[in-house]
Amino acid sequence: MDEWFFSALKLTTRAIEVGGIAIIVLGILGASLAVLWQVLHGRSGSAAFNLYRSNVGRAILLGLEFLVAADIINTVAIEPSVQSLLILGGIVLIRTFLSFSLEVEIEGRWPWDRHKAGGEPSSDGTA
Template identity: 40%
Template sequence: MDFAQVFEHVARVIESVGVAIMAVGLAVVLLRYAYDVLRKGTGSYQQLRVNLGRVILLGLEILIVGDIIRTVIVATTLENVVVLGLIVVIRTVLSFALEVEISGAWPWQQHRTNGRDAA
């Protein structure tokens, strides 16, 4: 097994971990929501969305790592680099959108929503 094949497998493992985190995280978030509904009689839909968004963000970040490893080490062609760039841009936009959805502010405006600016 040569260098490229080893890192192809490493990239697959990393991507599998990202997908597993999203799948297991979804199950845990939904089970926690169902538990709250059964225990309290009502569940927090907002908390469900926040927790699900966090799981998706974590999974996306790990998937980006796998894509970078695959493109930079395994298959460095102009076409693959362009595809990687598009994938990273799309996932970054999704990450920002999810962050805004979770926190209600852009990442660089977090200090305003955390109350540190309240003077």
């Protein structure tokens, strides 16, 4: 393919990586401001901390999704080799485990226990 195409792909990959990093950083800053606001307006420390953990976890999860997408584009389109594919597989496994454990921390339950939290679903599929 043309050199400009690979340059565009590299630039796109970098933009997605920067977006993922920005999401994590801005999410942490936003969560910090939100918890400070909550505490200053009388919310209990425990409730504010739980909200903070939840918001930070969500920011990290979303940022990780962007970073994984950038890694996939980089491996599949820019550097398609067995070594880069194995590295991508390792990165995806680590990030998947991290995402899974963050989701458990945020929700406070296993994903397969979701139906227990909101009650049993009715016959039309709603809780």
